[in-house]
Amino acid sequence: MNCDLIVVGGGPAGMLSASTAAAKGLKVILLEKNDKLGKKLFITGKGRCNVTNYGDRDDFFHHVMTNPKFLYSAFKTFDNNDLLALLTSLGVPTKVERGNRVFPASDKSSDIIKALQKHMQLGNVCIKLQTEIKKILVKNHRVTGVLLHDDKQISAPKVILATGGMSYRQTGSTGDGYKMAQQLGHTIIEPKPALIPLITQEKWVKDLQGLTLKNVSVKAIINNKVQAEQFGEMIFTHFGVSGPIILSISSLIKKHIHPPTNKPIQISIDLKPALTDEQLDARLQRDFNKYSVKQLKNAFDDLLPKRMIATFLQLSGLDIHKQVNQISKKERDLLVHTLKGIPLTVTGTRPLNEAIVTSGGIHVKEINPSTMESKIVQGLYFAGEIIDVDALTGGYNLQIAFSTAYLSGLSAARV
Ligand code: FAD
Numbered sequence: 001m002n003c004d005l006i007v008v009g010g011g012p013a014g015m016l017s018a019s020t021a022a023a024k025g026l027k028v029i030l031l032e033k034n035d036k037l038g039k040k041l042f043i044t045g046k047g048r049c050n051v052t053n054y055g056d057r058d059d060f061f062h063h064v065m066t067n068p069k070f071l072y073s074a075f076k077t078f079d080n081n082d083l084l085a086l087l088t089s090l091g092v093p094t095k096v097e098r099g100n101r102v103f104p105a106s107d108k109s110s111d112i113i114k115a116l117q118k119h120m121q122l123g124n125v126c127i128k129l130q131t132e133i134k135k136i137l138v139k140n141h142r143v144t145g146v147l148l149h150d151d152k153q154i155s156a157p158k159v160i161l162a163t164g165g166m167s168y169r170q171t172g173s174t175g176d177g178y179k180m181a182q183q184l185g186h187t188i189i190e191p192k193p194a195l196i197p198l199i200t201q202e203k204w205v206k207d208l209q210g211l212t213l214k215n216v217s218v219k220a221i222i223n224n225k226v227q228a229e230q231f232g233e234m235i236f237t238h239f240g241v242s243g244p245i246i247l248s249i250s251s252l253i254k255k256h257i258h259p260p261t262n263k264p265i266q267i268s269i270d271l272k273p274a275l276t277d278e279q280l281d282a283r284l285q286r287d288f289n290k291y292s293v294k295q296l297k298n299a300f301d302d303l304l305p306k307r308m309i310a311t312f313l314q315l316s317g318l319d320i321h322k323q324v325n326q327i328s329k330k331e332r333d334l335l336v337h338t339l340k341g342i343p344l345t346v347t348g349t350r351p352l353n354e355a356i357v358t359s360g361g362i363h364v365k366e367i368n369p370s371t372m373e374s375k376i377v378q379g380l381y382f383a384g385e386i387i388d389v390d391a392l393t394g395g396y397n398l399q400i401a402f403s404t405a406y407l408s409g410l411s412a413a414r415v
Helices: 012-023 038-045 057-063 067-076 080-089 107-123 176-184 205-206 244-252 277-290 305-314 329-339 394-411
Strands: 003-008 028-031 062-067 094-097 101-104 126-127 132-141 142-149 153-154 157-159 188-194 198-200 213-222 225-236 240-242 266-268 342-349 359-362 380-382
Touching: 003 012, 003 142, 003 329, 012 028, 012 157, 012 394, 057 062, 057 067, 057 277, 067 198, 067 342, 067 394, 080 101, 080 107, 080 394, 094 329, 101 107, 101 240, 132 244, 153 198, 157 176, 176 188, 176 342, 188 244, 198 244, 205 305, 213 244, 225 244, 225 277, 240 244, 240 342, 277 329, 305 329, 380 394
Parallel strands: 003 028, 003 157, 028 126, 157 380
Antiparallel strands: 094 101, 132 142, 142 153, 188 359, 198 240, 198 342, 213 225, 213 266, 225 240, 266 342
């Protein structure tokens, strides 16, 4: 079987690189080891697919955590507006939500998958499912084709490797591409979890398992210095903390977590970030007037989620049975202090398989940023999460996949 280009991997990056090259006239074969395309894409954004972010160029690069400069050409060639125009042309209207997050208007990730499939169909891309690649074939530093799992070969002068990262392995992203590229002389920056829940030392988090806190501010403090701060939503789990702002914090402090630096990482949760200490004290006084003859444990129903109250008071160290009108100013200060900084100690992250994205991958120094072509093997290109780039949540990771995919497909179609 012969063709101009083989794309390995049927995720968002593989699908867009295949359809882009096909639209430019190449005869393209896409090989995917699963029995369907876009298994990970299907579960993105809790099934709604936060497909990109509507922010401007600076905002995009501000949210890329690893090697943003490497992405300049890719984003210039195909940015978020280009992606939205393409989706519209393929019959998928989109909507913009809080934080400029873009979703398909239908709230269905499957609509994005269908659109990418349609784009491939329009270019007559030959799609082969349940086809696992085990090796890229190379002669004299030039790609000659691929070797399939059943030892059959497909010849082509160009290959785009878009096998993704190494998390949520059940979706097919098992790091195969790293091994294949390494065999060809590429350096792999060690894959590590990014956008990952944090494990904490404190056992009380387990009592609050499932409790979501909205509109809170979380700080990560290392060596008495605030290294990251995020505002929004988090959740307690049986092992520690998770939720959007915790995932972002995990990426922002990843150099301190991997490898463990032995420096303790403190998390401080401000339950009332909109109020200063003085405003919060005034608020407490109002509530304490209202509940003056109640015990302390019954005076926080207006201020905190019910499930949080016992833990909060325990952390403050005050007697929960004390009558509210007996509380001194000093004790109120202690309550304010605790409300503004619930302390947690991070001991690690959940395993790589639970990461939203993989940090690490193909070393960017070995890829031409203007074409996505390998600097080691001619005719080999990379697209998507396999490259050592990753971003915060908000649609940026899919935009990285789409921008690098488009550029790789376009470059492969050039002579
Ligand atoms: P993948 O999507 O991982 O695709 C790689 C494909 O290659 C897979 O289909 C795999 O089966 C195939 N493959 C692997 N090895 C082989 C082989 N040897 N032979 C043949 N095929 C092979 N990002 C956002 O921007 N917005 C979100 O809302 C969002 N939500 C997410 C939610 C979850 C739960 C997770 C896990 C991730 C989320 N992400 C989100 C991140 C985003 O899904 C990834 O960054 C993106 O899917 C990467 O695309 P990719 O095409 O590079 O890799």
